[in-house]
Amino acid sequence: MFSNYSFITEYWPLFMHGLVTTIELAVISIVLGLLLGIALAVMKMSKSNLLSLIAKTYIGFIRNTPLLVQIYIVYIGLPQLLGFSVNDFVTGIVALTLYSGAYIAEIIRSGIQSLPVGQTEAAESLGIPSYRILLNIILPQAFKNILPALGNQLIGNVKDSSLVSVLGITDIMFAAQTVRGSTALGLEPMIIASALYLVICLILNQILALFERRMRHDA
Amino acid sequence: MLELRHVTKKFGNNTVLHDINLKVHNGEVVVIIGPSGSGKSTLIRHMNLLEQPTSGKVLFQDKIISGSISKKAQQRVHENIGMVFQHFDLFPHFTVRQNISYAPRVVKHLSKSQTDRQSTELLKEMDLENKADAYPDQLSGGQQQRIAIIRSLAMNPKVMLFDEPTSALDPEMVEEVLKSMKKLAKSGMTMVVVTHEMGFAQEVGSRVVFVDRGHILEQGTPDEIFHHAKHERTKNFISKILYT
Numbered sequence: 001m002f003s004n005y006s007f008i009t010e011y012w013p014l015f016m017h018g019l020v021t022t023i024e025l026a027v028i029s030i031v032l033g034l035l036l037g038i039a040l041a042v043m044k045m046s047k048s049n050l051l052s053l054i055a056k057t058y059i060g061f062i063r064n065t066p067l068l069v070q071i072y073i074v075y076i077g078l079p080q081l082l083g084f085s086v087n088d089f090v091t092g093i094v095a096l097t098l099y100s101g102a103y104i105a106e107i108i109r110s111g112i113q114s115l116p117v118g119q120t121e122a123a124e125s126l127g128i129p130s131y132r133i134l135l136n137i138i139l140p141q142a143f144k145n146i147l148p149a150l151g152n153q154l155i156g157n158v159k160d161s162s163l164v165s166v167l168g169i170t171d172i173m174f175a176a177q178t179v180r181g182s183t184a185l186g187l188e189p190m191i192i193a194s195a196l197y198l199v200i201c202l203i204l205n206q207i208l209a210l211f212e213r214r215m216r217h218d219a
Numbered sequence: 220m221l222e223l224r225h226v227t228k229k230f231g232n233n234t235v236l237h238d239i240n241l242k243v244h245n246g247e248v249v250v251i252i253g254p255s256g257s258g259k260s261t262l263i264r265h266m267n268l269l270e271q272p273t274s275g276k277v278l279f280q281d282k283i284i285s286g287s288i289s290k291k292a293q294q295r296v297h298e299n300i301g302m303v304f305q306h307f308d309l310f311p312h313f314t315v316r317q318n319i320s321y322a323p324r325v326v327k328h329l330s331k332s333q334t335d336r337q338s339t340e341l342l343k344e345m346d347l348e349n350k351a352d353a354y355p356d357q358l359s360g361g362q363q364q365r366i367a368i369i370r371s372l373a374m375n376p377k378v379m380l381f382d383e384p385t386s387a388l389d390p391e392m393v394e395e396v397l398k399s400m401k402k403l404a405k406s407g408m409t410m411v412v413v414t415h416e417m418g419f420a421q422e423v424g425s426r427v428v429f430v431d432r433g434h435i436l437e438q439g440t441p442d443e444i445f446h447h448a449k450h451e452r453t454k455n456f457i458s459k460i461l462y463t
Contacts, residue, residue, distance in 0.1 A: 122308035122367075125267050126322035126374060127297030136321075140312050 005188055011179045018175035019196055021089075025161040025171060026200075029096035030104075030154045036097060037104025042134065044109060055105065062102035068163055071095045075167055092164035100157050107149045111142035144215055151208035155201050162197070172196050220245045220409055221266055221300075221378055226275035226285075228261055228433075235261045237433045239275070243378070248410045250420040250441075253430035254456060259413045262430060263382050266411060267300045268293060279378075298326065301371030302380040305387050307363040309355040315342070315366050316351045319373045326374070334373075341369045345399060361392030365399050372403075379403065381412040417461055421445055429453045 043055035062070065074095040079085050115138060123133040165173035176193035179185065221243040228236040235258045243249050251259050264270040265277050268284065277285040284296050309318050319341065320334035329337070342348040345365050355363055364384055371379060381400065385393040397419050404410055404423045414420065420427050420441055427444040429436050436450050448454045
């Protein structure tokens with residue numbers, strides 16, 4: 001059962017292609033999710049009840065429904081909304097962005113709220129416009145505090161991206177499924193897939209730890 | 220120059236300020252004293268839009284600045300009224316020079332060479348010129364607070380507000396901050412200072428205002444308040460704080 005790995009030579013390029021796709025999915029969706037998360041966090045904390053309610057509802061929906069369901073909703077709903085068909089990879093990115101954006105919004109909000117309110121008041125009393133207070137004073141400080149949580153979210157995105165293989169996106173998971181189908185092997189392709197996820201996540205962890213240490217040394 | 224007219228402030232059911240009337244004239248140093256929780260901070264925070272009165276008005280140069288006013292009017296208030304806080308609130312990710320120059324750069328659109336010259340000059344006046352490239356957490360509390368004063372001064376304000384500027388400092392650092400404030404007062408700056416430093420109030424204050432339980436109980440020259448107070452509560456407070 002654990003001896004039959006000769007398929008690797010033949011299917012290695014497929015796995016490597018999957019690896020690249022998985023990394024692309026995770027990185028693009030975390031970057032876009034960060035932008036969405038900032039917007040949602042600002043909306044949620046805004047004085048406007050309407051904006052705050054919209055953000056709250058959205059975040060609540062994402063956090064309390066399964067990602068797989070959300071992926072299908074985007075897959076079916078997005079073309080209807082736009083009126084034209086959407087490439088599967090883009091669909092996957094959109095779904096993962098919408099998903100991680102909600103979680104990132106909560107991370108950012110807690111990062112902002114952990115800062116002393118005096119930072120905003122001091123900046124306001126100097127007449128600094130509010131968008132600059134957010135961009136130059138609050139977010140850089142908040143970002144430093146939330147870096148570990150954002151790192152976890154990135155690793156989460158790597159793993160969660162495996163779900164978009166249901167759309168036919170050729171990520172690691174898709175490669176494993178393909179090999180299973182064409183070789184009739186059960187466990188082995190999944191062992192390879194999990195090894196690849198493991199390697200990505202372990203490397204990411206190292207990079208993030210390095211980042212954190214560097215951030216702590218600065219200033 | 221600055222005026223609170225019948226200002227009442229409630230937080231929920233709790234009335235923090237009752238019908239406050241206070242005028243600050245050009246060149247005056249108004250020192251606000253009173254027990255903790257009497258509403259001193261809330262009062263001074265009305266003077267630069269950090270608090271809005273529940274009823275009543277706040278005026279700056281005879282124009283109403285409370286309630287909903289235009290962005291431009293808010294901007295005018297912030298550019299002309301500087302504020303120094305109890306916890307300094309320097310921007311920790313900026314160097315000292317960046318802390319000082321940031322607002323003049325983005326609000327007044329001064330060039331880098333202009334703000335560099337200005338920050339060097341201000342730092343020199345405060346004997347902090349060798350700290351220009353330090354980060355706030357590399358400085359003592361006293362130094363941080365003096366940088367915070369410089370940061371406000373860099374906007375060329377017409378009035379400076381101080382909200383318990385020495386309360387968060389170790390005792391040995393209080394003096395250097397008070398010295399900077401005295402220097403500022405001598406230069407003719409209009410100042411409103413909430414403090415427990417009675418020595419400062421007596422020496423520098425042109426008027427002392429005693430706030431108690433959200434009321435201005437009495438006000439007058441330092442001599443009137445410290446030696447000839449009319450109210451028992453004022454006398455009590457002063458004797459407690461001066462002789463313990």
